[in-house]
Amino acid sequence: MIETIEHLGLGLSVAFTLQNVFFCFLGCLIGTLVGVLPGVGPVATISILLPVTLSLDPTGALIMLAGIYYGAQYGGSTTAILVNIPGEATAVVTAIDGHEMAKKGQAGLALGLAAIGSFIAGTFATIVIAALATPMTKLGLLFGPAEYFSLMIMGLVLAVVLAHGSLTKALAMIVAGVLLSCVGADMETGRERMTFGLHMLTDGIEFVALAMGIFGFGEIFKNLADPEKRDVMRGKIGRLLPTFGELRHNLGAIARGTGLGSVLGVLPGNGAILAPFASYALEKRISDRPQDFGKGVPQAVAGPESANNAGAQTSFIPLLTLGLPPNAVMALMVGAMMIQGIVPGPQVIENSPDLFWGLVASMWIGNLMLVVINLPLIGVWVKLLKVPYRLLFPAIVAFCCIGLFSISNDPAQVMMAGVLGLLGFALYKLQFEAAPLALGFVLGRLLEEKLRQALIISDGSMTTFLTSPLSLGLLLVGAVALTIAVLPSIRRSRDEIFVED
Amino acid sequence: MLTFTRRFVLGVTAATLALSALPAMAQDYPSKPVTLVVSYAAGGGTDAIARVFATRLEKALGGRVIVENRPGAAANIGTEVVAKADPDGYTLLIGNQGPMVVNPHIFNLRHDPAEALDPVAMIADAQLVLVVGPRLPVKSMSEFLDKAKAQQLIYGSAGNASASHVATLLMGQTAGIDLKHVPYKGAGPAVNDLVGGHVDFMVTTVPSVIGLIQNGTLTALAVTGKERFAALPDVPTADESGLTGYSASAWYGLLGPKGLPEDVRAKLAEGTAEALADPAFIESLQKDGGVPSNLVGQDFADFMAAERTRWGEVVKAADIKVE
Structure with a gap:
């Protein structure tokens, strides 16, 4: 404990130099801006800035890049809430109730809760990293392909709970999402599946193209087809910041989301994407008004946003303790470390303690910065909603197209998102929800990958999922959740809600 | 009148083309930014080497060199982009083992790298x-x-x-x-x-x-190399430790579309040699796990042909062909 405090003290002394605070601020600001722009993600930004970091000192460079990463996570939520475009998988959940809140004139409340929840989550996750990095690393390593597969199964069950309409439709959407994730070259044989011979489908559908299409373009088609509903929303703006009472109401959700996110963030292969989904499912399960979820419940924004930010932070643990990047952004951070002559791995903590602890401490400073940058910006973002839609939507489309093009410097992604936009509009017309589809899509990839890896290792024996205690436990949790979901009484209440709609 | 107009238009077009073609000539190459295509997403090993190399090449050529990531289809997309580009020296490729010599045995490629690309020089061996x-x-x-x-x-x-x-x-x-x-x-x-x-x-x-x-x-x-790796001096090579004759390495080289003007090619090879002589570049290569390895023109082409035969047998024996 005392050691932890000493370490954090060292970190703070490194991070609180004028230079490093400046880099932290710069990173957070750039991150927020690229996060807000739909489609322009942290991966593109960091890879552009990578050569620039050569001339900086290692600590400052990494602090800035880390700032871009969590700044972008936060900025992405802003776009999700305001215009219903989740730029990253983790923002899909925020968009569900966040955008509904914005429509009800509570955009300020949603953004404020997201900012404050993220700050609390970030503070807690920083302490987790400082105190528990090593044991958390071991937890992450326990998840081999079999355990991971069972975790994904559990995640898919949770996806059913995400839906607020018909259970059958939600299941259909999840399966459709999993099927969409199977498009592209087979990971084991390289054979193309469901690509119709189209070159642009060889590598499967990009998540950004799916999100921009189904959510972004779909929403635009929807608004253009239905101008009246849109104008109602435009009239109301509401208060900008949450009151103390509102904050207290959401504190439980924030705390639960933070806990879930902190644990799931450590898992290899980007387990952090499960965090907001799990938090949403949990909040809905324990809420006394589950039927309101999906129509703009503050807890459904505060919880997942906290989970998202905590996960984004603890996903640094495998990078810091093992030098293993769990996602593309972290891979770039490894690149940045190597450019600076630091070999990422377990020895960083011993060889360069000032860099390690400085980076950890800067995460907390970064979270503070994000609140400082974003609370005043909320007013600006909300005013954005006042921009006449005929001017706003071409701008959104333009930014989306730029973002889509930048994925692989190829117009194919833009076309793909356009087609998926039509699909999104069709889903809306037929009253299917897009969120379970997105989750099925995200988890489907990992599901297939881990299933096949587990089966290769076990020589095709399915018992591998039951002989590992961890895997068995996860499957049981999933089974229990599914049973609850299909219990007749609950199903009846679901159907009632559906009829109300 | 109509014919005159058409002839006039054609003449103007031809003149414009001739003028715009002028800057592509080698004496003032490069007169505009050179695009260096990387067939992988930003952040990987090839990308890291390409970005360090680009900054050196920029110095040697005295003009901008921009890295463009064109990932996809097992790195075959990048190959295709460069294969289809004008051979004027403004679109180049960082080619490596996978797409250059392994993929031709596995995929039905639309552009065979050996036929569609001009090898300029090898850069590094990892x-x-x-x-x-x-x-x-x-x-x-x-x-x-x-x-x-x-x-x-x-x-x-x-x-x-x-x-x-x-x-x-x-x-x-x-x-x-x-x-x-x-x-x-x-x-x-x-x-x-x-x-x-x-x-x-x-x-x-x-x-x-x-x-x-x-x-x-x-x-x-x-x-897996023929010599031990500097940062791991105690680790023997596979050949030393019982796998006689075994060697495998990922290598990186500079290629352009087939038909690069001879002088542009010479200038690029010269620039590569200059970069490889820079101790700072060698040091950053080593951080990315590579050592400089300079084979120019035909030597590089011969090396790739040998590699292609060798890996073809490996892939064939393992039967991992697609389609």
Whole structure:
């Protein structure tokens, strides 16, 4: 404990130099801006800035890049809430109730809760990293392909709970999402599946193209087809910041989301994407008004946003303790470390303690910065909603197209998102929800990958999922959740809600 | 009147074309930014080497060099982009082992790299390293081979037909052992499962595991090159430790579309040689696990042809062809 405090003290002394605070601020600001722009993600930004970091000192460079990463996570939520475009998988959940809140004139409340929840989550996750990095690393390593597969199964069950309409439709959407994730070259044989011979489908559908299409373009088609509903929303703006009472109401959700996110963030292969989904499912399960979820419940924004930010932070643990990047952004951070002559791995903590602890401490400073940058910006973002839609939507489309093009410097992604936009509009017309589809899509990839890896290792024996205690436990949790979901009484209440709609 | 107009228009067009073609001539090459295509997403090993190389080439040529990532289809998209570009020296490719010599044996390529591309110069050679994790506690290559003969070992790779995969295939074929392949999406998740004890071993790039080797989490049994690697002086080569004749390395070279003007090509080769003579460049290459390796023009082409034959046999024996 005392050691932890000493370490954090060292970190703070490194991070609180004028230079490093400046880099932290710069990173957070750039991150927020690229996060807000739909489609322009942290991966593109960091890879552009990578050569620039050569001339900086290692600590400052990494602090800035880390700032871009969590700044972008936060900025992405802003776009999700305001215009219903989740730029990253983790923002899909925020968009569900966040955008509904914005429509009800509570955009300020949603953004404020997201900012404050993220700050609390970030503070807690920083302490987790400082105190528990090593044991958390071991937890992450326990998840081999079999355990991971069972975790994904559990995640898919949770996806059913995400839906607020018909259970059958939600299941259909999840399966459709999993099927969409199977498009592209087979990971084991390289054979193309469901690509119709189209070159642009060889590598499967990009998540950004799916999100921009189904959510972004779909929403635009929807608004253009239905101008009246849109104008109602435009009239109301509401208060900008949450009151103390509102904050207290959401504190439980924030705390639960933070806990879930902190644990799931450590898992290899980007387990952090499960965090907001799990938090949403949990909040809905324990809420006394589950039927309101999906129509703009503050807890459904505060919880997942906290989970998202905590996960984004603890996903640094495998990078810091093992030098293993769990996602593309972290891979770039490894690149940045190597450019600076630091070999990422377990020895960083011993060889360069000032860099390690400085980076950890800067995460907390970064979270503070994000609140400082974003609370005043909320007013600006909300005013954005006042921009006449005929001017706003071409701008959104333009930014989306730029973002889509930048994925692989190829117009194919833009076309793909356009087609998926039509699909999104069709889903809306037929009253299917897009969120379970997105989750099925995200988890489907990992599901297939881990299933096949587990089966290769076990020589095709399915018992591998039951002989590992961890895997068995996860499957049981999933089974229990599914049973609850299909219990007749609950199903009846679901159907009632559906009829109300 | 109509014919006159058409002739006039044609004349103007021809003149414009001639004028715009002028700056492409070598004496003032490069007169506009040069695009260096990388067939992988930003952040990987090839990308890192390309970006460091681009800054050096910029200095040598005295003009802007922009790295453009065109990932996709097992790196075949990048090859195609450059194969279809004008051979004016403004679109170049960082080519490496996979798309240049392995993929032609696996995929039905629309553009055969040997026919559609002009090799300018080789830049670097990056050997791989065989590492074992907690699941397979052996200390030497001979122990490893004994174990592999007694039971089927499981290895992770960065993906189907990746350098890490084909190098392990060759190892199995050289040693006459049967190995089980678990493909991952990239080296990161595969190393993670190696550290977690879910697979036995892995052949991977040095930078992806060097920290874990130095700290003792993973044990390096052999490097795959012809010589030992400077940062791992105690690790023998595979050839030294019982796999006689074995060598595998990921290499990187500069290529352009077929038909590069001879003087542009010479200028680029000169620029590459200049970059490779810079100690700072050599140092950053080493951080990315590479050593400078300069083969120019026909020598580079011959090297690729030999590599292509060699890996063709490996791939054929393992039967990993697509379609």
